[in-house]
Amino acid sequence: MKIAFIYRRVSTEEQADEGKSIETQELVCRKWAKDNDYFIAPENVFTDEGKSATTLNRPALKDMLAKCQDDNIKVDAVIVQDTDRLARNTFDHLTIKAILEKRNIRLISVSQPMIDNSPEGNLVDTIIASVNAFQSQITGRKTSKVLEQKAKMGWYPGGTPPLGYKNVDNLTPTGTLDKRIIGIEEETMPYIKKSFEMYATGNYTVQQIADYLNENKIKPVYGREIHESYVARMYRNEFYIGKFLWNNEVYEGKHPLFITKSLFMKVGTVLDTHNQFATRKRRHDFLLRGFLFCQICGSQMWAEQHTKKTNGNVYNQYFCPQCRKGSYVDRDKLEAAVEKTFRRIQISDAYVQHVLTTAKRILEEDRTNQDTETKRLTTEKVKVERGMKEAEDARFITHTLTEEAFNRIYSRYEKELKNIEDVAANLKKDHSKSIAVLQKVLRLAENIGQAYADADFLLKKNYLGIFFKRFIIKEGKLVKFDLTDELKPLIKNGSVRVRTTGLPD
Incomplete structure (x- = not known):
């Protein structure tokens, strides 16, 4: 039988909304699961209560995604009543969707059966997820x-x-x-x-x-x-x-x-x-580790740094562990060749427009959600500050509060105020991160070669994984490459074109 997880969420404002109550969400999801032959174990219902969908920093959501990424746990689908239970903006939705699709897990929205799974949409999802810091946040949750x-x-x-x-x-x-x-x-x-x-x-x-x-x-x-x-x-x-x-x-x-x-x-x-x-030894950063294969024997190439004892020169090289002799090639030379290969990837104007449209929608929703959340936080802050003033009056003017009661009440208000200020600060940080991610996505769409060249080490690793399965090396030269399966439909429909003639030395 197929296995599914259920994700439920309500914000504080929605607690009284019977249509989206925690219980209603689970009933709707369980009915769909039963009708479609999915089994849901009690421990596989994840609930975030009183949590806003404007942030991905939710304990149950992170626990669920960590479980989805656990190789020892079988899961075929994540079921929600509707997608706004997961996220209220396109940016976060695409991030979660890409993470699930990487593990071949279906995202099922009972009230929204039509979800975009086009090749174009999937690549945008993957690009966004690859540069979004949220992925690293949930990685830590995988620790049991x-x-x-x-x-x-x-x-x-x-x-x-x-x-x-x-x-x-x-x-x-x-x-x-x-x-x-x-x-x-x-x-x-x-x-x-x-x-x-x-x-x-x-x-x-x-x-x-x-x-x-x-x-x-x-x-x-x-x-x-x-x-x-x-x-x-x-x-x-x-x-x-x-x-x-x-x-x-x-x-x-x-x-x-x-x-x-x-x-x-x-x-x-x-x-x-x-x-x-x-004393710190230089970190051995080999960007192409795991991507290089020897054409002669088919083995995956290794990377090493060694120092020549006669003159102290340091060498960073890739080599074939089977062929060894004659297979050594300078790290920088190969990485430069791969950078040139990225410049051979071209995206059609239509697909660039698709990315721009998605970016515009993400930005508009992010701004709307930020404004809504800022107003809510401002209202809460005013209430808390009013309560603090009333407590001060009751203690120091009317003397209707004992010292013990004042300390207890005032301490609670101080904690609430600090929490509101922390959430507001994180809201600004999240918006800045969203802008940074959009910038990277647009740069990649407008000029893949330059975006790759300007990226840092980890982002380059992500870009490599998006576009290439492997590079084939012979006599120290890049002679062939294999593209990822995600890219092939886009090449077929003309959204992406890769020039293969005249590979760089």
């Missing part, structure tokens, strides 16, 4: 609340632990949360402990410690040799003294220790003295 509970119990839930530790089966578990815990890795622990002791003497540099660990074949999880920046980070990691960071919170861990706090502090002091704390 079970893992948060595990962290609170003192067990590290963060995957691979630092060197000297490993994940082990708990011989005496108290429940499901502590079946797998952190234990000492007996093979590497002595070397890690020895490295702390060596460095604490002040007679060794971080590079010498890295050499010591490499000589004894101590390797991190990624399997390559240890560099000095890795050692410096390791010596700052409070995991070794029983603490760990999870979701921006520090927890007291229950894992066994082999580094004393005094030794850890001494190592930190030596780091400060040597000024190694300021």
Whole structure:
């Protein structure tokens, strides 16, 4: 049977509206689900009460979208009574719709059965979602609340632990949360402990410690040799003294220790003295990682940075792990070739007009919603400030309020006022973000090549994913590329054209 989620929402003003009450929304959605053979589990009904649709920052909405993106959870459709339960503007609606479609999840509006699924509409959706910061907001929700509970119990839930530790089966578990815990890795622990002791003497540099660990074949999880920046980070990691960071919170861990706090502090002091704390290894940003494939053997190409020992020159290269010899190509050379390829993509005037029309509708709705929400907040603020003045009069003029009652009432008003001011500030930020996203979408429609060239690293990654599946490399040159499935219908109907002759070197 097909699985569906239900999303319900009411704002404060709609609480008394029987036609859109929480109960009515669920009844309408459940009836549609039953008539169309969808099963809805009790835990798959998501409800935001007293939440405005002018913002995507809603707990139940984020929880639902996080569940939709979980590979271990099957869901075929999200059902709403109508689309304004999800969002009251086109911008937010397109964002949510694109996120669901990426997972092949239908968005079903019971009262609005006709939703635009044209190739043109879908590409606009995808572009907007790709540059919208909301996607990164819900990513954090994918972290299971079970893992948060595990962290609170003192067990590290963060995957691979630092060197000297490993994940082990708990011989005496108290429940499901502590079946797998952190234990000492007996093979590497002595070397890690020895490295702390060596460095604490002040007679060794971080590079010498890295050499010591490499000589004894101590390797991190990624399997390559240890560099000095890795050692410096390791010596700052409070995991070794029983603490760990999870979701921006520090927890007291229950894992066994082999580094004393005094030794850890001494190592930190030596780091400060040597000024190694300021050392940072250059981040290896390989834009085309995952997109490059070798034409000779078909393997996905790898990326690496290495330093030549004879002259100290640093090389950033892509290479085929199977062919290796003769397959190495300079990172900047290939990335420049891809940038030139983007300039070969042309969008028809009709499709540009489609994007402009969508942008205009988004802007108009965003302004309308901002004005409506601003007026509502202003009204609420006036009420709260009036209440504060009445409380002040009752305490200091008429003396009809005790100190305890005044403090309780005034404190509540102060919290309400701060909340109103925070919402108003976020409203302005959300509008600014919407304008920034629209700017990027329009630039992409008007001149894809230039928009890609001017984009930052993460946005370029998104653009690559929108337009290209892979690039085929032979003898260090880009010889072929495959477009994404989403782009093919647009090429077929003439909305998008890609010149393939004379690929860049």
